[in-house]
Amino acid sequence: MIDRRIKFRHIQCFVEICRQKSLKKAAERQFLTQPAISKTLKELEDILDTHLLNRSRAGVSLTKEGEVFLHFAEMSVASLQQGLYGVEQISSGGKTRLAVGALPSVAARLMPSVVQALSSLTDDVRLSISDGPHSFLMDRLRRGELDLVIGRLGAPDTMKGISFTQLYHEHVVVVVRPEHPLCGEPNLARLSEWPVLYPSEASAIRPLVERFMIANGIGEIPNRIETVSGAFGRSYVTKSDAIWIISAGVVANEVEDGRLVQLPFDMDTTRGPVGLMVRQESEAGPAERMFRLAVSQTIRDLKMD
CATH class of the missing domain: 3.40.190.10 (Periplasmic binding protein-like II)
Structure with a gap:
């Protein structure tokens, strides 16, 4: 039987702490103070009579009990969200x-x-x-x-x-505006001569691009802008000499229409499943x-x- 002392706020706070791996960041996401979220976590652990998280200066990590509880806690939060959407669906005309x-x-x-x-x-x-x-x-x-x-x-x-x-495979491409100096003489070693739009750290293609750079002997790019924003990339690259490293699908229409040019580098190592x-x-x-x-x-x- 579920202990009636367990409230949704306990589940929600625990899940958020695990996602953020930090009490401070979780408190900010939940619009709470750090002492308040710490108190909520302690209440939950006291009710369950077990430690769910290990605390250290580096942040928090799950105990074995915490790993088990997190799996079902996430399912509970997701199910409730789906229930709310179901109510919204009825209200929106079916x-x-x-x-x-x-x-x-x-x-x-x-x-x-x-x-x-x-x-x-x-x-x-x-x-x-x-x-x-x-x-x-x-x-x-x-x-x-x-x-x-x-x-x-x-x-x-x-x-x-x-x-x-x-569903399918996709690779990364390097694109520039049609009049870019690299169009006449493509050379990976010259990338650092211009601003480079580089995949952000949270993007799925970032590790692939970094491995590609290492494999081709390309060192640190000093003048790089980290983004996966298609809107920003299209606007900035078409109006400047910036170089854009991005998934092929983002710029497929622009390359087909001639608004951007794909440089002829071998990017097969960046190919991955979508x-x-x-x-x-x-x-x-x-x-x-x-x-x-x-x-x-x-x-x-x-x-x-």
Whole structure:
């Protein structure tokens, strides 16, 4: 039997502390003081009569008991969020809400066609689409704020509790404006001569790009801007001599139209799987199944491998 002394605030605070790996950061996210969130955690541990977290100057880490409890605590928070969305669905006239997260490359290249394909299959689904870096989307997926995410396969520690279904492969490209000096004489060794838009630390492609740089003997790039923002990248690169290192899907339309030029570097080592990610305990409802069908049709029509 569940101890009635356990309140939702206990579960919510514990999950947030684990996500942030810091009492201070978790308190900020929950709009609480650090003493208040520490007190809430202690209340939970006292009720369960066990230690869930180890505290140190470096932050917090889960005990074995904490690992077990976190798995089900995250499921509880996500389930409640889905319940709230269900109430919202009834209030919105019966359409099923499907919240989808997409990495920038997916949002730019795949999603417009997916939306068109879905609208031809059904008019009973109300899509909510969010884009952003991998870690941001994974966090929202675990919270239950997103039903699914389409993006690159992340590092193992970011994929705990997540089911991944591969859809296609994608690589990273280096692009510039058509009149850029490198267009006439492509040379990786000259990258540092201009500003470089570089994948941010939280992005899924960052490790791939860094390995590519090391393999090609490219050292530290002093004048680099870390971002995966498609809107900023398109505007800045077309108006300057900046060099943009980004997933191919983000700039596929611009390269095809000639607004950007892909430099002929061998980027095969940055090739990686893009797939559909959901929480392991979730079951696909009718809306998600129709969405998956629309995705499959789009990938086939666009001939994406």
